[in-house]
Amino acid sequence: MTADPSLLVLASLSAGDKHGYAMMDDIEEFTGVRLGPGTLYGAITRLEERGWIRPVASLDRRKPYAITAAGVAQLKEEIGALERLVKSTSRRLKQA
């Protein structure tokens, strides 16, 4: 499965706060793909700049992140678009 790493990070955080390594494990579990550290942190940087995720206070170096309300809205929008794509493609495949 190939998908935008930002979407995968949002999807992972929608189930609860996680630090980088836990996100990599979680994403691997539900997609079968293990993101590299560079890819994961590229996505985290973009998402934090857009205000879709935020760091959670922690004494550990492994900083957890949480999805924000804006992030949840964005995730819903993207899932909606994916659902429409799946529906229309399934219909076309049936007609073919």
Added chain:
Amino acid sequence: MRRLIELLSELYPKWWRERYGPEFDALIEDERATARVALNVLSGAFWMRMRTLLGGSPRDSRILGTLTKNWWLLALSGGIQAIISALYLIMQSEPAPLSFHAWNSMLVVLGRLGLTAGACVIMAALLASRNGKCWLLVLNGSALVVLGVIELGLTRFGVRFWTVAMLVILMAASTGVLELRMAQMLRKKGRYPGTWILSLTSAISVGFVLPFLALALRWIKIEPGSHTDLLWLGVYFAFSAVSMFTSALRLHTAPALS
């Protein structure tokens, strides 16, 4: 391999290392050290550097925040530069040579206007800036201030046009680079329409370097009494006024950055 990955992670930009460095290092320690991970860290560092180069660092955001707050100073400087342009064009179009006294008075006015316009530009770059001082704009304003000082004392020090041309080149190049970065940053921040105008004025601004270099190196000859130098200065300041107004209005209509 782990040591190599740690070294590769140092290739990330400084601002990024300061923000994400410790947690990224912790993640690398936890992850298996393979060639695939090393390659992924290398490509991540490369893209983050590219992003920074194209105006994606938090510092660039802070600089744009400063300019957004001080947009009116840029507009004011643009207005003064329009007057400077008009004076140069009047001086070069006078059919009869101006008297020494009239010439001197014009230079004093130009000098004062240059000082004021330059001060406005410097203030726009530094006022309420916190960590987002715009040094390119400080350079631009300083060149304008020096030009004003030269004009105030030109008859006394006998400064050559070469010096004036070099100052204009400095102003044109700094404006060009700044506007290009502003356009890139605004595009990254969201869908602000009209950033192409900034890219266009940036290209024209950099384009002014060539004729002034040609004038400075005497590839374009200035015939005695022709006032070609004044004509070019008038044209440059007219463009610079438009460019300052464009930047000011673009920044003023980007409320998300303020």
